[in-house]
Amino acid sequence: MRTIDWVPGPNTGHIRLIDQTRLPGSLVELDVHTVDQLVDAIGRLAVRGAPALGVAGALGVALAVDTLPAQEAMGQVARLRAARPTAVNLALGVDTALAAFRSGGPDAALAAALRMRDQDIAACRAMARRGVDLLARLCPGRIELTVMTICNTGALAAVEHGTALGVVEQLHAEGRLARALACETRPLLQGARLTAWELERMGARYDVLVDSAAASVLAAGGVDAVLVGADRIAANGDTANKIGTFALSLAAAHAGVPFLVVAPETTVDGGTPSGEQIKIEDRGSAEVCEFHGVRTTPEGATALNPAFDVTPARLITAIVTDRRVVRPPEQPGTPALNEEEA
Structure with missing residues (x-):
């Protein structure tokens, strides 16, 4: 079971996460296609926990830069980074993927986000x-x-x-x-x-x-x-x-x-x-x-x-x-x- 992951698509991928607000009654997965949806999921605690938020931040950057014009993407990334101010991992995930994007483009941002996902599994x-x-x-x-x-x-x-x-x-x-x-x-x-x-x-x-x-x-x-x-x-x-x-x-x-x-x-x-x-x-x-x-x-x-x-x-x-x-x-x-x- 993965709490959060990236689902590849023919043109662009999206984020899939467990909606933790539905537990323990129902195990429901959310497909997140926009940063607005991700910010909402973070705000209402559908996805939560410092490590998961770090991965969510990085994947959110990958989603934004692959689906939005550059200026709009940067505004959405800023909103995402500020969604939970106490948890340092969310900002770290955003910053890591954003730095990769600036040096290598959307593919580099996604690669950085997937590395964070895999590193979290090993770290735990x-x-x-x-x-x-x-x-x-x-x-x-x-x-x-x-x-x-x-x-x-x-x-x-x-x-x-x-x-x-x-x-x-x-x-x-x-x-x-x-x-x-x-x-x-x-x-x-x-x-x-x-x-x-x-x-x-x-x-x-x-x-x-x-x-x-x-x-x-x-x-x-x-x-x-x-x-x-x-x-x-x-x-x-x-x-x-x-x-x-x-x-x-x-x-x-x-x-x-x-x-x-x-x-x-x-x-x-x-x-x-x-x-x-x-x-x-x-x-x-x-x-x-x-x-x-x-x-x-x-x-x-x-x-x-x-x-x-x-x-x-x-x-x-x-x-x-x-x-x-x-x-x-x-x-x-x-x-x-x-x-x-x-």
Whole structure:
């Protein structure tokens, strides 16, 4: 199963992606023929997750430059790049394919986008292996592990394999997963809808967990590690991820449970010094004040709806990428990540 891919055509190709808003009820694929359709899909979270957004950005550039006049294409590319401001991979994908187009034309843009797709598949496999090996060192003597996660970091957030949930999948494949605890992830329930769907498909033992129960479950013991993804990792190791991740990191620190961030190297943004400079997207009141179009708050009520929060580096046990495992600096203000192993 691929979350997003390119479908060649006789004249021009198009993008095909899984509409994640239809899960878990229906597995529906969308055929995207215009950048307008892609921006809409990104905005309503039909496609989401940092790695998948990177590939979407690159494929969107390839689509734009192959189907539109140059000036119009550049305007559409700018819209695409700004569709999700917190996730660094979307902008990276756009910039990579755009640079290829400027040096080699539409064919070069598509080739760059397809390389990003293939690199993501390989990166997720590498992260799964590194993550499992790190857990063996952090949890010595534990044959089967119980892990907690938030949001969705599986294949749906990437191309074929996931980041944090990819580690869970590898544990399961090796017979080393006792149970996965998937936080429901309010307000759009990416954990309850998407992560639970992926865990069910892989045949893993799991429970869905109300977000507000996570801290007490961690404090009670029995959870071996918390595994989360990232949408942007600052140069000092501060990490932006789905709202609720910061709360999990605090609870894990209180319980003495390892807290691991699993994300591709492309999510490390050396141009952002710390989490203070990460722009946090607010998605408006409707997602909180309504459920499936039904009002759940009084008329006139508004909501704060930050889509992400920032976890300080000092609360992260380790960051696992496709190339390395790093331990964030212990003291706030240290200028760069400290590499533990290549």
